[in-house]
Amino acid sequence: MNNFGDDLFGVVCTAAARKYWGGDPRLVCPAIQGVDARYTMPCWYPARLYGTSGPFGQVSRFCSFARALSGSDVLVMGGGSVIGGSSRTSFRRRMMVSAQKAGKLKLAAVGVSIGPIDNAEAEDDIADFVSRFDYIAVRDKRSYDLAVKMGVAEKTHLGRDLAGLLPPVAVADTPRSGPIRIGVAPCNYNVTNNNYAAPDKQALLSALTRELGRLAALRPLQVDIFSLNEHPAHGDYALSSTLERNLLQRGIPARVRRYRGMSPLSMVQAIGECDAFVSVRLHGAIVAYLQGIPLAIVDYHPKCRDFADEIGLPSALRIPTGDGLSTAVANALALMLSPGNEPTLSREVYSQQAQEIFKCAPWSVNSAVRASPMSFARPDLKAG
Template sequence: MDTSRRSERRPIRRVQAVGAYGFGNFGDQLFVETVQRHAATLWPNATVRTFAPAGRSRLYASSRWYGQAARLGAAAVGLAWADTIAVCGGSVLQDVGGVARLRQRALRGQRVEALGVSVGPFNGTGAAQRVESFLAHVDRLVVRDPASVQRLEQLSHTTTPVVGGDLVALNGLVQPETERSDTIVICPSAAAQSDLELLTRQAGDAVDEVNRSEPHRVTVLAMSSQGTSDDGPLCAGLASGLSDRGIDVDLASFADLGLSQTCRLLASSAMVWSQRLHGAIVAYLSDVPFMLVGHHAKCRDFGSDIGADQQIVALDEPWAPVAAALADGSFRPHMGSDAYRDRARGAYAAASAD
C-alpha cells in the first residue's frame, strides 16, 4: 500500500466553526453556509464542522437547561474532535461568556481563530479583560471593520488583526439579480427594541415620500425567529400599521423562505430599509440601495467602513429624507461592492496561509 499517497489525501486539519448557529437567525445561518461553501479557501486541506443544527432547533436554541446542555454537548464534541476552533462571523467579541468561556477554559492545545468578527464596544472593564484573555489564544484574527482594529488598540494582544469585511462577502449566494422589482423590503429587528408606533410612522412616512414619484409595494421581512430576538410579532405589527395607512404590504420570513430565497428577495428589491445588519449587507453586496438603522455599533461601523454614513439613521430619526435620497440616487457608498468583495477574498485567502 502506498501510504504516502494515502497521507496526501487525508485532511491534515479538523476545524470546528463556532458562532450563534442553530437559532434561526438569517445572518448567522448565512455565516454557516459561507463557511461550508468556502471551507477550502478558509482552511485548505481541512475537514470543517459546526456540530450545531443545520437550521433552527427549538431544543438547541432553548434558554432552559436542556438547551444549555445541548450547546455544551456540541462544544464538548467539537473540543474532542477539532484541532482548530474558529469563531466565524458576528459581533462576538464584546465579551466572552457562557459556552464560549467554558470552551476557552477547556482548550488543550487547539489552534484558535476569529474570522469576520466585530470587536467591541466592550460591556465594561471586565468584558474587555475577558476579550483580552481570549485573544491571547488567537493565532489568526480577521475583523469586520477598521473600528474593530481601533478598539483592539486598547488591549494587550499579540495577534495582528486584518480587516477583511463581513465573511458573507465571500459567498456567491449573495449577488445582484438581473431583474429588480418595485418592492421595498423592510427588515425590523426585535433586538433594536423599537417602539412599534414610532417604527410604523418612520416606515409609513418614508413609503409615502418615495411613492410621490413612483408607486412601490412593501414586504416586511422577519429575519430572525430566536427567543427574545424573534422578529415575527414586530413584523406583523408593522405590516398591520402600514396596511391601516393604505400601503400595499406583504409579510415574509426567513424561516419560511430559506437562505436562497431570502437573498433573492433582498437582491431583487427596489430598496432595503433594515434594522438587521445583514439585511443591509446583502442589499449592499447586491447593489441595492439600502438604509440601515444604527441601533448597534456594528451597524454604524459597517456604514463608516464603506463610506455610507449618510445611509445610517438613528433609532428615533425619520427615515423619509434618507429614503428619498436613495430613490433618486443621491446616496451611494464610497466603496463599491466589488471592492468590498475583493478585499475580503484577499484578506481571508492570505490569512489562510498562516
C-alpha cells in the first residue's frame, strides 16, 4: 500500500496470528513486498491502483473487503486510528456490521486507537459500533478510558501499538564511526482536518533546516530523510525532497530514503542505521524507540502525544506547535545526542506488553505460552 506504518501492521499481524491464534490470516490489501502471507487481492495487482481515489481504486477496495468477509471466522481491524468519527460513513463499517448482525463472523480490533471524537452524537455512534466487537485491544490509555466510558471494558484490553511486536534490537555499546547520522521522517498531515494544534509543516521544515545547519557547523552530520508514505497525493516525498534540497544548499550531506520499492523490514533496518531520529510519522518514532535510537517526536496528533506519554518520553523531546519551534528543535537535537535522556518505559517491557495484544484474545490458542520474540520472513522475501 506504499505506507510503511500500514504495511508494518501486515507483517506483525500475520506473524502474531499464526503464533498466538493458530490461524492462517488473509491480509485485506494487495501484496506487500517481503510479507509472506495470503491476500484478498491477486499478487500481481498493483498497490498504486488499489489506493487511488478513482473508480478502479474504489472497486478494488470494495471487492477486496467483500472477499475478506467471505469465509472468515473473525475480521480483525489491525492497527491505527481506525475507530473514530470519520469511520461513520465508511463502506467497510457498513459491511462489517451487516455481516456481524447476520452471524457470519466475529469482529475484533488490535492495536487501535479510539477517537478523537467530536461530539456526543459521534460518541454514541462509536459506542454502538464497538459494542459489536468480541475483542478490542487498544494502544493507549486515552482509548481505553473511552472504551470503559462506552461500556465495553469487559472486552477491551489495554495494550501497545502493533509495531511493538517487532523484537527489540540490541544497542551497540560503542558509538558508530563517521558522521552522526540523523534520521528525519516528515509527514504530509492536513492541519485543517486534524482538529489538533499542530506545527505548520513549512515552518517545521525551516526549523529543521536551520537547526541541523547549526549542528553541522559543530560536528560532521549525515541526514537521512525518510519518506514513509509514498501515496502520490497524500504522501511524504514532496516534503522530504524539499528538506533534502534545503540541506544540500547549506552544504549538509542529505539523502531521501523512499519506502517505495522496499519491504517493511528493510525500512526498519534503514531506520536502525541512524544515531538519532526526529519523527513526525508515529511509526518512525516507534521503530526508532524499539531499536534503542534516541528520538524526538513532533506532536501533530493525539496519537503522537499518547505514545510519548505511554513510554515516558521527556517533554523536551516532544516538539510542539508555537512560536518557539526552532528552539524546540534545537533543544531536542541537543538532548538526543546527550546520554541519560531515554524514555522511562523499557523497550523490552513494551515488546512483552505488545505480545499480550494477541495472547489475551478469547480465541488465542497459546495464552499459556511465555512471551517471546516472533520470527519474521527475511526482508528480501518476495510476496507470493
